[in-house]
Amino acid sequence: MTVSIVGIGLIGGSMALSLKESGFTDIVVGVDKQMEHVVKALELALVDKVLLLDDAIQQADLIILATPVDSLTTLLPYVLDRVQNQVVIDVGSTKHPIVESVKNHPKRGRFVATHPMAGTEYSGPEAAIRGLFENKFTVLCDTDESDADAVDLVRRMYRAMQMTITEYDSVSHDVHTAYISHISHICSFALALTVLDKEREENRIFELASTGFASTVRLAKSSPETWIPIFRQNQDNILDVLDEYINTLLKFKGLMLSDSYEKFENYLGKASEIRRILK
Amino acid sequence: MTVSIVGIGLIGGSMALSLKESGFTDIVVGVDKQMEHVVKALELALVDKVLLLDDAIQQADLIILATPVDSLTTLLPYVLDRVQNQVVIDVGSTKHPIVESVKNHPKRGRFVATHPMAGTEYSGPEAAIRGLFENKFTVLCDTDESDADAVDLVRRMYRAMQMTITEYDSVSHDVHTAYISHISHICSFALALTVLDKEREENRIFELASTGFASTVRLAKSSPETWIPIFRQNQDNILDVLDEYINTLLKFKGLMLSDSYEKFENYLGKASEIRRILK
Incomplete structure (x- = not known):
């Protein structure tokens, strides 16, 4: 089995490691627009070889598109135009706009829309890590639009990566990720900017920053180049x-200004329900 | 040296462990209003013995007040009324209201206002952990109001706990902690409540929650009983x-609604400055 990965960053690179190590694939071909990524991916042995996109499509059994989501709506139709019987997946954090971009494509059946729910705040090939996906959830969307053999291959791939597979329609996926992933990034970016802004007046402001602050603001280290396209594509859900x-x-x-601290305490008490979700 | 700790929860209990282990104190006396805390603290050997407050004051060389901050403004004057030459410290997350509560007290010099900047989202004696304070910052406030020998003892104590000591005036302390500690809790509580609220319509909403969400929302597991008094005492700074x-x-x-994603990306780019602070 030959797998071509387009976009060898945190996600693409970590998938390369995982698919090779699990024995799911013999050869991993890398494709990336950025020369530094190509050089780094070869140096780190994330990929066995590097090809231009058209050749990487022809030589692969499975093509994984791991580029920022704004590029996917043009890249995906371009790739589907060039496949015969190969399977194509994307791993983007939004799903509906991507699925829509190939709605009437004659090769729609060869495409499976997916989203492995794993990541870190780092980016690029040097951010790729072993075991990133193990015991995490991955989502397949709108699988009734895909050929059965294509879905089957993708399921086998994610099982090899030790992921738990779940299914959503692409519209629900985008609502859910707005709530449990995209908004967290918004919160962290905004908090970081608010405190950095204060630093101009109070230059020791970060001296006392402890682990609680670090935890809440960690995602602000994420790459805007990755996240801006996600915010744009999922704008309506994120604005909600x-x-x-x-x-x-x-x-x-309002509770603070009206000195309603008893009410405030009761309200915060409901947040402890979150312990049910976060172990 | 005998140390009495009033309030044997996460902070008081962890200090007990640290002070005993470092050899700074021979005997740790515990005081707590809640019977379950007393029983648990003895069971976990956090303290050597348990006394009522007045006796614990008399028998100690150093008295550590580790109760919620709302109780400190009455507890601290009560304790100072009863000390001869003992040293009293508090370890609360706010400083100005506490310092104010004993501004004109005849024994003000025996009191040192402190804030060891460490914690977790858990509470109670079972949350006490070894090494909680190691290599963290601790703040001493308004030390010119305290007797030199009292400050000296407290400095030795925090050094024994392997903390880095820094000094602030209590007003600045409260501004800084609003920015780098208190607001993080507000963000997390609000995010948890927002998503929990959505769960009523979308019952699978947490299925896809990944490590990013967990990190941002972790502090929402904190105890409202601890945090509401902090929000109340530091209300003006927190509202700012x-x-x-x-x-x-x-x-x-606004940037999203006006489709100004290029501006938005530049703005988020400034958040990467946070990497300077968070390693």
Whole structure:
């Protein structure tokens, strides 16, 4: 089995490691627009060889598109135009706009929309790590639009990566990820910017930053180049969550201003429900 | 040296472990209003014995007040009324209201206001852990109001706990902690409540929650009983930060609504400055 991975960054690179190590694939071909990524991916032995996109499509049984989501809506139709019987997947953090971009494509059946739910705040090939996906969830979307053999191959791939497979329609996927992934990045970016802004007046402001602050603001280290396209593609859902989040903060503010600390305490008590989810 | 610790929870209990282990103290006396805490602290051997407050004051060389900050403004004057030459410290997350509560007390010199910057999202004596304070910062506030020998003893204590000591005036301390500690808790509580609220419509909402979400929302597991008094005592500073944070979020929203994604990307790029602080 030959797998071509287009975009050898954190996700593409970590998948390369995982697919090779599990024996799912014999050869991993890398494709990347950025010369530094290509050089680094070869140096780190994330890929066996590097090809131009058209050749990488022809030589592969499975093509994984791991580029930023804004590029996928043009890259995916381009790749599907060039496949015969190969299977193509994407691993983007949004799903509906990507699925829509090939809705009426004659080769739609060869495409499976996926989203392995794993990552770190780092990016690029040097961010690729072993075991990133183990025991995490991966989502397959709108699988009734894909050929059965294609879905089957992708399922086998994610099982080899030791992931738990779950299915969503692409619209629900985008609502859910807005709530449990995209908004977390918004919160962290905003918190980092707020405190960095204060640093201009109070130059010792970070001296006392402890592990709680570090945890809340960790995602602000993420790459804007990855996240801006996600915010753009999932704008409507993210704006909904953002409005609800701001309303919650305004409710906190109102409770404080009206000195309603008993009510505030009861309200915060409900947040402890989160212990059910976070072990 | 005998140390009495009033309030044997996460912080008091972890200090007990650290002070005993470092050899700074021979005997740790525990005081707690809650019977379950007393029983648990003895069972876990966090303390050598348990006494009522007045006796614990008399028998100690150093008295550590580790109760929620709302109780400190009455507990601290009560304790100072009863000391001869003992040293008293608090370890609360706010400083100015606590210092104010004993401003004109005849024994003010025996008190040193401190804040060891360490914690976890857990609470109670079973949350006490070894090494919680090692290599963290601790703050001493308004030390010119304290007797030199008292400050000296407290410095020796924190050095025994392997903490780096820094000094602030209590007003600055409260501004800084609003930005790098208190607001993080506000963000996390609000995010948890926002997503939990959505769960009523979308019951699989947490299925896809990954490590990024867990990190941002971790502090929402903290005890409202600890944090509500902090929010109340530091209300003015926290409202300032909260306003700035909400403004940043509204700026994000405006950039999205006006499709200004290039500007948005430049803005988020500034957040990467946070890498300087978070290694």
